[in-house]
Amino acid sequence: MATGWAGDDAVQQQIDATVEDAVKRARAQLASGPGREQCEECDALIPPARRAAVPGVRLCVACQEQADADAQAQSGINRRGSKDSQLR
Template identity: 45%
Template structure:
């Protein structure tokens, strides 16, 4: 296993942890229905995503952008 393989594996583990954290956050703190359309761009949110993350309001792309923005903000 080389560095790229280890980085990919780490990314997968981090993503899985983030999904679990989001599930717990939305399930325990908010009783909001999952949106069928993204609050950020208006794109359709797939049923599988709505089932995996109760209360989801953003599509994958907008959620990724929001998380990247938050990481940049934390670095300051």
């Protein structure tokens, strides 16, 4: 297959680089340190099991779900991958 200057594994290298960047961004957003006992948003008590499972936890489950949904809506990443949507 004629690829011009690109190597045979250029597509895989691009995919790997994209995944690596996404992992780095996700790791940078992870909280660390001691977790809070009460939610920053609604002041609800955060269960000890959640504090043990999630280091540096700041939000209760309900508020975390809302924050995740808000972040997903604002991400702006085109996950559909159709050529038509990429041309816009």
